[in-house]
Each structure stands twice: as structure tokens, then as C-alpha cells.
Amino acid sequence: MALTDQARAPAPQPGSGFGVFSRVPGAWWATGFILLLMPLVAGNFWLFQVFGWSFCLGIIALSLMFLAGYGGMVSLVQMTVAVLAGYVVAILGNSGVEQISVGLSWWLYVPLAILIATGFATLVGALAVRTEGIYTIMITLAIASAFFYFTRQNYGIFNGYSGFNLVVPPRLFGVDWRQPTAFYYLSLGGAAVCYAAVVYVSRSPFGLALQGVRDNPRRMASLGFNVTAHRIAAYAFAGVVAAIGGILLVWQTSQVAPYSGGIAAVIDILIIAVVGGIRRPIGAFVGAFIFVLLSTFSPDVLSAFGLSNERFKLVIGVGFLVVVFFSPDGALGLWERWRARRRSAVDPLTGKAVAGGGP
Amino acid sequence: MSAAAGGISAADRLGSVTTGSALELRGVTKLFGALAAISDVTMTVAPGERRAVLGSNGAGKTTLFNCVTGDFLPTSGAIRLFGEDVTRFPAHERIRRGLRRTYQISLLFGGLSVADNVYLACRGVNRNRFSLLRPRPSDPLLTRAEELIEAVHLTQARARLVSELSYGQQRQLEIALALAGAPRLILFDEPAAGLSPTERAELVAILGNLPPHVGFIIIEHDMDVALRVATKVTMLHNGRVFKEGTPAEIEDDPEVQELYLGDGTHGHG
Numbered sequence: 001m002a003l004t005d006q007a008r009a010p011a012p013q014p015g016s017g018f019g020v021f022s023r024v025p026g027a028w029w030a031t032g033f034i035l036l037l038m039p040l041v042a043g044n045f046w047l048f049q050v051f052g053w054s055f056c057l058g059i060i061a062l063s064l065m066f067l068a069g070y071g072g073m074v075s076l077v078q079m080t081v082a083v084l085a086g087y088v089v090a091i092l093g094n095s096g097v098e099q100i101s102v103g104l105s106w107w108l109y110v111p112l113a114i115l116i117a118t119g120f121a122t123l124v125g126a127l128a129v130r131t132e133g134i135y136t137i138m139i140t141l142a143i144a145s146a147f148f149y150f151t152r153q154n155y156g157i158f159n160g161y162s163g164f165n166l167v168v169p170p171r172l173f174g175v176d177w178r179q180p181t182a183f184y185y186l187s188l189g190g191a192a193v194c195y196a197a198v199v200y201v202s203r204s205p206f207g208l209a210l211q212g213v214r215d216n217p218r219r220m221a222s223l224g225f226n227v228t229a230h231r232i233a234a235y236a237f238a239g240v241v242a243a244i245g246g247i248l249l250v251w252q253t254s255q256v257a258p259y260s261g262g263i264a265a266v267i268d269i270l271i272i273a274v275v276g277g278i279r280r281p282i283g284a285f286v287g288a289f290i291f292v293l294l295s296t297f298s299p300d301v302l303s304a305f306g307l308s309n310e311r312f313k314l315v316i317g318v319g320f321l322v323v324v325f326f327s328p329d330g331a332l333g334l335w336e337r338w339r340a341r342r343r344s345a346v347d348p349l350t351g352k353a354v355a356g357g358g359p
Numbered sequence: 360m361s362a363a364a365g366g367i368s369a370a371d372r373l374g375s376v377t378t379g380s381a382l383e384l385r386g387v388t389k390l391f392g393a394l395a396a397i398s399d400v401t402m403t404v405a406p407g408e409r410r411a412v413l414g415s416n417g418a419g420k421t422t423l424f425n426c427v428t429g430d431f432l433p434t435s436g437a438i439r440l441f442g443e444d445v446t447r448f449p450a451h452e453r454i455r456r457g458l459r460r461t462y463q464i465s466l467l468f469g470g471l472s473v474a475d476n477v478y479l480a481c482r483g484v485n486r487n488r489f490s491l492l493r494p495r496p497s498d499p500l501l502t503r504a505e506e507l508i509e510a511v512h513l514t515q516a517r518a519r520l521v522s523e524l525s526y527g528q529q530r531q532l533e534i535a536l537a538l539a540g541a542p543r544l545i546l547f548d549e550p551a552a553g554l555s556p557t558e559r560a561e562l563v564a565i566l567g568n569l570p571p572h573v574g575f576i577i578i579e580h581d582m583d584v585a586l587r588v589a590t591k592v593t594m595l596h597n598g599r600v601f602k603e604g605t606p607a608e609i610e611d612d613p614e615v616q617e618l619y620l621g622d623g624t625h626g627h628g
């Protein structure tokens with residue numbers, strides 16, 4: 001319930017701006033508390049490799065969730081936008097490829113990375129919004145592949161096949177932000193800001209209108225909305241989110257190369273968003289966490305069974321199938337149904353199963 | 360738009376103030392393949408006028424509305440709205456000029472609450488459609504939305520998801536969406552279809568309570584409703600204007616009686 005209430009409870013009052021804190025359910029406080037104190041109990045591997053990576057992927061998946069869940073547009077270009085932001089950071093900032101990297105300071109290259117990636121996302125949006133459904137998927141996938149091949153062949157700017165390594169966060173306030181605990185907090189902060197922004201915007205006029213466009217574009221036009229402009233603006237907003245995720249991701253992996261935005265990586269983001277539950281922002285992070293756990297630990301489990309640890313993609317693929325088959329609303333949907341069943345067992349009078357996050 | 364064209368339309372707008380037409384159709388034709396859903400429709404609706412459009416199923420009534428609102432572009436002909444040539448305008452530009460419509464088959468936002476649906480309608484014809492800031496509780500549009508919800512008797516259901524509403528409630532919400540902002544001309548596409556007699560009476564009351572400067576065109580099979588709320592009637596037949604006159608004239612017209620009223624088996628669509 002705690003997870004669904006966030007999406008549904010404010011619905012009656014589009015105007016409620018204050019009293020935010022009193023409306024946040026207890027489970028959220030608990031989650032926030034646990035996440036903040038995590039470094040006290042978790043080791044470096046967990047902080048950096050599991051949580052840090054989950055937050056980065058979660059932010060990128062969140063940008064897809066925003067487009068797909070609120071706008072009804074399944075864009076496969078979000079990872080590409082993120083990777084472009086990562087490239088800009090490597091090219092304009094510092095990397096191991098000194099003949100290309102410009103070495104600007106972070107307060108220049110971070111905003112520029114967001115700006116350029118968002119510009120690219122907006123451009124893609126302008127191309128993609130005239131299509132619907134499967135065609136949107138196809139055109140964004142085509143753009144993602146084009147970007148992949150372009151970066152692989154372009155040596156002057158993107159350094160071709162090998163890309164950039166040693167891309168690390170700046171030293172700020174005397175903190176090495178790539179140190180596990182510091183990066184944990186950095187990526188947690190980024191995730192929290194993006195999450196809060198998406199939740200907030202979903203109830204703003206722009207966010208509501210986007211959901212209107214998703215449900216019924218023709219009616220939106222006959223209410224006076226410019227549907228095309230709204231869709232493009234959604235790509236731009238999602239582009240900002242994806243760019244933030246991409247910058248954190250390039251700092252986490254310390255490298256960016258064509259395969260960072262390859263077809264496999266692009267599809268991973270879709271899988272993450274769908275597995276977590278594409279209708280609510282938190283689903284992106286749930287999905288990312290599941291994905292990271294599977295890809296981190298299933299190789300060990302698989303090799304214990306004498307299988308090649310390359311097969312972990314198979315595990316993820318089967319998991320994807322199971323989720324799509326049993327719960328179109330992702331892991332969150334499963335969780336809700338379980339809660340609903342438990343509640344109905346407790347109270348048969350009000351045992352009506354709670355619906356998911358809307359249709 | 361070129362300067363010359365701009366000048367002409369400005370002049371025409373002035374002209375329209377004197378002639379005072381809210382809607383003017385000149386030879387509007389819409390082809391679907393070889394089928395002429397409407398052909399050569401010419402009609403004028405004055406500001407504040409209440410017009411009923413009658414015609415059997417497939418006569419082209421809904422298509423006529425779609426051409427006026429810009430849901431479809433007409434194949435040929437010209438449409439002027441409050442004196443301005445809007446023939447090639449996208450739907451949202453026409454709506455921003457004071458046109459509204461309801462749909463024969465409800466087109467609502469099933470994933471949003473009633474209050475959100477009406478708020479969106481109010482927002483669509485106002486500024487800051489792209490605002491990323493949530494509306495403040497004092498936002499006049501929120502107050503306006505609440506008034507509209509009350510006007511169509513949906514206050515009880517204001518927080519419910521639209522997909523959970525009954526059919527009748529969805530029809531009422533359709534009307535609320537069309538009343539948002541400052542409408543000058545509203546197109547109602549069979550608003551009474553499927554409503555109970557009580558709901559019909561409510562609908563007639565809502566239409567009767569519209570301010571006098573708000574004109575509307577209503578497509579309605581129920582002659583009781585249509586003739587009670589309209590001051591003028593246009594009959595369509597096979598996509599053409601067949602008769603035009605006052606309700607009394609139309610009711611007494613022998614041709615109309617034969618075609619539409621007489622047999623009593625006219626379809627409800």
C-alpha cells in the first residue's frame with residue numbers, strides 16, 4: 001500500500017503543495033532512513049557495485065518510466081541519451097584519452113553534458129512523437145543503433161571502439177567521490193532528486209497533461225492542448241533525467257565506450273523498467289536493484305551448477321518473461337497483489353483487492 | 360501566414376463583428392475514400408444561437424462536428440469561426456478560440472480522477488500548460504474545476520478514477536469538460552444518448568442554464584430534448600443539408616415527417 005499510495009493518494013488534490021511531509025507514508029521514511037544509514041552496515045562492494053550501480057541504472061530507467069508510464073511512449077533511446085551525457089563528460093572533462101579530452105572543470109562540463117544530451121533527446125523526441133506504439137519503439141531503436149555505430153566508427157571525437165577510460169568524478173570539498181561511501185551518497189542523492197522531481201512533475205499541469213495525452217490524445221487536442229509539443233517536451237524532461245543518470249554511470253564505471261550504448265544496454269533499460277513496474281517511478285529503482293542483483297550474483301550461482309556464467313542473461317530474460325506474463329505491472333504489481341490478498345484474508349468485509357496504479 | 364493574408368483575416372474578423380456569425384460553413388465536404396460523409400454543407404450559426412442538428416444514423420452529423428473542431432480536415436470547403444478562417448487550423452488552435460465539443464462516445468482520461476480531468480480541461484484553455492509547478496490550493500483554475508464538477512453533479516465522485524465511473528457519470532463529465540474555460544460555441548454530440556429520463560431532464564436543465572452568450576449546436580435523436588433546447592434546427596440527410604428552420608417549421612414539414620419523424624423507427628446511434 002505504501003508504494004501505491006504515493007501515486008494515488010494525492011489524486012484528489014492537484015493543488016496540495018504544502019503538508020508534503022505529513023502525507024509521506026511511514027514506509028517511505030523507513031526506506032529513506034535505511035538507505036541513509038546503509039554505509040554503516042554494507043561493505044564497499046555492496047555500496048559501490050550493487051547500490052551505486054542500481055541508482056545509476058534506476059535513474060535512466062526512471063526516464064523511460066516517465067515517457068512510457070505517463071506519456072505512453074516507449075522510447076528505447078534513453079540509454080543512448082545517458083551514454084551521450086557520459087561521452088560529453090569524458091570529452092569535455094578528463095579521461096585516460098588525453099589527446100581528446102579537453103579538461104574543462106566540472107561546473108562547465110556537467111551542465112554542458114546535461115544540456116547536450118537533453119538537446120539530443122528533444123531532437124529524437126521531435127522525430128519520434130509523430131509515430132505511435134511499435135513504430136516509436138522502432139524509430140528510437142534505430143536511432144540508438146545509429147548512435148552505437150557512429151561512436152564506434154568515429155575516432156576524432158568519440159575515440160572509436162575503445163571509447164574513454166579513467167573518467168572519474170571531480171574531487172570536491174576534499175572528497176574523492178569515487179570512493180564507495182562517497183559515491184553511494186552521490187548516486188543516492190541523484191536518484192532521490194530525480195525521483196522526487198518525477199513524482200512532483202507528474203502532478204503538475206505538464207505532468208497531468210502528459211497523462212491526458214497518454215490516455216487520449218485526440219481529446220487533449222479538443223481541450224486546447226498542443227499534443228505534439230507536449231510529447232516533445234516530455235522527451236526533453238526525460239532527457240534531463242537520463243543525462244543525470246548517464247553522468248553518474250560514467251563516473252561509476254569510470255569508462256564509456258560504444259557498447260555502453262549498444263543494443264544490449266538499451267534493452268536492459270527496458271527490461272529494468274518493465275520488471276520493476278512501468279507505471280510508478282519507484283518501479284524503475286526496484287527493477288534496477290533486481291537487475292543488478294541478478295547480473296552480479298547469478299553468474300556465481302550458475303557456475304555452481306556447472307553452467308557458463310555468460311548465461312546470466314538467460315536468467316534475466318526468463319525473469320522478464322515471468323514478470324510480463326504474470327504481472328504486467330512488474331514486481332510492484334506482484335507485491336501489491338500479495339498485499340491485497342493478505343488484507344482480504346484479515347478483513348473479508350473490505351477484502352476488495354486493491355487495483356494497481358490505474359489502468 | 361503572410362502579411363497580406365494576415366491583413367485579410369483581420370479585416371474579415373472586423374466584418375464578422377458586424378455580421379456577427381459564430382460559425383460559418385461554406386461548401387464543406389468530407390470524403391472517406393469514395394464515400395461523401397458530408398457534401399457541400401453550408402450553414403451559419405449566430406453567436407449565442409442554440410441549434411439542433413438532426414438526421415438519421417450515418418447522415419454525417421458527427422463528421423460535421425469533426426470537421427468544425429479540426430479532428431479531421433475537410434476535403435474541401437471553408438470554415439470560419441468567429442469570423443476567422445480556421446479551415447486549416449489544428450484542433451487545439453480552434454479550441455483556444457472558444458470552441459468546445461463533447462463526443463458521442465465518451466473520450467475521457469480513464470487513468471485520471473474526475474477532478475484531474477476537469478482541471479486539465481480548465482488548464483487546456485489557459486496559460487501555463489507546460490508548467491512544471493504544481494498548482495497552489497489558491498489556484499483559481501482549481502476553484503473553477505470544482506464549480507464545473509458541481510454543475511454536472513459529480514461532486515461525490517470527484518476523487519474517483521474515470522474508468523470506474525458509471526456510463527451516465529461519464530456522459531456528465533463529458534459535458535463538464537466542454538464547459539471549461541470561456542466557451543463561446545459548444546458542439547454536443549448526442550449528449551442524451553443512453554441517459555435515463557431523470558438524467559435527460561438534468562441535461563436539459565444544464566443546457567438551459569448556459570449563459571445567453573454561449574451558443575451551442577446539439578446533435579440529438581430525442582426530439583423532445585432537441586426541440587426543447589434549440590431555437591433553430593438543421594436537418595442533414597445523406598451528408599447534405601436537407602431542411603433548416605425553427606423547431607415548429609421542422610416538426611410540421613411533411614417531407615421531414617416522412618423521412619424522419621413519421622415512421623417512428625428512426626435509429627438511435
Ligand SMILES: Nc1ncnc2c1ncn2[C@@H]1O[C@H](COP(=O)(O)OP(=O)(O)O)[C@@H](O)[C@H]1O
Binds near residue numbers: 416417
Ligand atoms: N473515420 C471514418 N472513416 C471512414 N468512414 C467514416 C468515418 N467516420 C464516419 N464515416 C462514415 O461517414 C458517414 C457519416 O458518419 P457519421 O458522421 O458518424 O454519421 P452520424 O453521426 O450522422 O450518425 C457514415 O457512413 C460513416 O460510416
Ligand SMILES: [Mg+2]
Binds near residue numbers: 420421422463628
Ligand atoms: Mg454520430
